[in-house]
Amino acid sequence: MRYKVILFFISVFLSAGILAQTLYVSSAKTTLYSEANSEAKKVSELKRGDQLNVVKEQGSWILVRNDNKQGWVKKLFVSTQKPGDKVSILSESKTNKNVHIRKRASSDVTAASARGLSQDNEGVSTRFRGNRSMLEISEGYAILETMEVLTIDEEELLDFLKAERIQN
Amino acid sequence: MNNNKLTIYSMCFVFAFSACSSTQKTKNIESKHHALEIRQEINYGKTIALRIIRRYGVVKDDKATYYLNQVGKSIALFAGRSDFEYHFAILDTDSINAFAAPGGYIFVTKGAVIAMQNESQLAAVLAHEIAHVNLKHILNELPPPRDTEGIINRTSAVLSARGTLVSTAMDKIAEKAIQILFEKGLKVEAELEADQAALAYLAETGYAPRALPLYLERLRKIESGKKVEKVYNTHPPLSKRIAALYQMIKDNKYPEKRPTVKDRFEKNMGHLQ
Numbered sequence: 001m002r003y004k005v006i007l008f009f010i011s012v013f014l015s016a017g018i019l020a021q022t023l024y025v026s027s028a029k030t031t032l033y034s035e036a037n038s039e040a041k042k043v044s045e046l047k048r049g050d051q052l053n054v055v056k057e058q059g060s061w062i063l064v065r066n067d068n069k070q071g072w073v074k075k076l077f078v079s080t081q082k083p084g085d086k087v088s089i090l091s092e093s094k095t096n097k098n099v100h101i102r103k104r105a106s107s108d109v110t111a112a113s114a115r116g117l118s119q120d121n122e123g124v125s126t127r128f129r130g131n132r133s134m135l136e137i138s139e140g141y142a143i144l145e146t147m148e149v150l151t152i153d154e155e156e157l158l159d160f161l162k163a164e165r166i167q168n
Numbered sequence: 169m170n171n172n173k174l175t176i177y178s179m180c181f182v183f184a185f186s187a188c189s190s191t192q193k194t195k196n197i198e199s200k201h202h203a204l205e206i207r208q209e210i211n212y213g214k215t216i217a218l219r220i221i222r223r224y225g226v227v228k229d230d231k232a233t234y235y236l237n238q239v240g241k242s243i244a245l246f247a248g249r250s251d252f253e254y255h256f257a258i259l260d261t262d263s264i265n266a267f268a269a270p271g272g273y274i275f276v277t278k279g280a281v282i283a284m285q286n287e288s289q290l291a292a293v294l295a296h297e298i299a300h301v302n303l304k305h306i307l308n309e310l311p312p313p314r315d316t317e318g319i320i321n322r323t324s325a326v327l328s329a330r331g332t333l334v335s336t337a338m339d340k341i342a343e344k345a346i347q348i349l350f351e352k353g354l355k356v357e358a359e360l361e362a363d364q365a366a367l368a369y370l371a372e373t374g375y376a377p378r379a380l381p382l383y384l385e386r387l388r389k390i391e392s393g394k395k396v397e398k399v400y401n402t403h404p405p406l407s408k409r410i411a412a413l414y415q416m417i418k419d420n421k422y423p424e425k426r427p428t429v430k431d432r433f434e435k436n437m438g439h440l441q
Contacts, residue, residue: 026248026249026250027245027246027247027248027250027372028245028246028250029246030246030248030372037420037421038371038420038421038422039421048250074368076247076248076302076365076368076369077246077248077368077372078248079248079249081202081251083250083251084251086250086251086252086253087203087206087207087210087251087252088210088252088253089207089210089211089214134222134223135221135222135225136222137218137222139222140218140221140222141218143221143225143226143257144214144217144218144221147217147255147256147257147273148253148255150233150234150237150255151253152237152238152241154245156238157238157241157242157245158245160238160242161242161373161374164287164427164429164432165427166242166373166374166375166426166427166429167373167374168374
């Protein structure tokens with residue numbers, strides 16, 4: 001009995017050590033394969049945040065265990081960091097201006113209008129620079145801010161891909 | 169239970185508990201450190217992106233820019249790094265190139281867009297640039313700041329007080345990055361590594377990986393036919409990249425038949441011609 005109890009505590013200690021070899025799926029989804037190549041049989045679909053225990057590495061692949069299943073994932077799609085909220089250093093005023101639009105992929109124009117963007121069918125409308133010298137810093141910041149406030153929901157992105165059967 | 173047994177059990181419990189506890193503490197510290205590193209990376213990226221924007225200006229076309237972001241953010245969704253938002257813009261120049269700054273700031277030139285034939289080729293170029301960000305190719309070439317929070321605070325001050333650059337440290341870092349982006353280019357190994365990752369991103373997102381070598385073949389034709397300035401002059405020779413890409417596609421058994429999406433590309437980008 002005494003040895004069983006000691007064994008239990010040792011196993012707890014070892015499992016704590018193994019936590020250091022835990023990885024998380026960092027892409028929206030990825031596949032667990034039976035062998036270390038993309039042609040191999042699919043064991044299961046993994047989604048962002050799924051926890052994986054590392055068994056071994058081989059080139060650009062890692063053998064992992066997840067929910068009693070074992071298989072290979074590409075290193076590119078896992079991380080030692082558990083996915084959390086996106087880190088942002090936008091100012092409060094800019095954060096409030098962030099625009100989240102949900103729309104169907106077939107209504108690009110409508111959504112752009114809904115976001116407050118004017119539609120310009122003349123193509124390249126206003127150009128900041130042309131052949132002139134560098135933009136003023138303030139103009140540059142204004143453009144940078146415009147870039148940063150454009151966010152698109154994950155659901156919309158998936159619809160965008162599904163509309164052309166890029167994703168199923 | 170005698171005293172000896174009790175002592176042994178107690179020691180085991182404390183040992184195991186402290187191991188679990190310290191592991192959790194370590195993970196918390198790692199998590200905070202990671203968030204700080206990301207903030208630092210974004211700040212580097214902001215400063216570098218500002219330089220790129222000021223140099224070229226951007227095409228102010230909402231339709232094209234939104235579409236560019238739909239394609240770029242879709243790839244980023246499957247590209248295995250979700251700790252910050254990616255931002256995409258079209259640079260107002262006819263030269264053919266694309267740039268990536270740390271923290272997810274990605275630019276493609278109008279000339280490059282005009283040279284593309286379909287959405288999968290746009291996706292391919294963006295995937296290559298996303299790979300540079302994810303693999304920290306530029307970031308790893310820059311000196312780590314001694315005082316991370318200080319740098320962040322100074323940069324925040326810069327960003328809130330438009331029109332005044334107060335952080336000389338960040339300025340020097342940006343200067344070095346700009347030299348790499350516009351003059352020296354990254355190491356050949358980094359470019360090939362980005363190509364390798366881009367193929368995986370394309371396959372994972374659902375685009376045809378061969379869109380990347382097909383686009384580069386198109387650039388090679390433009391380069392030889394028009395005698396314009398060497399396209400992608402900060403990258404390795406096109407012939408070397410094309411050959412390596414086809415070999416990577418073969419080695420990884422990537423699927424060849426995937427949608428190229430020409431109509432949607434024409435609808436959203438065709439007017440840039």
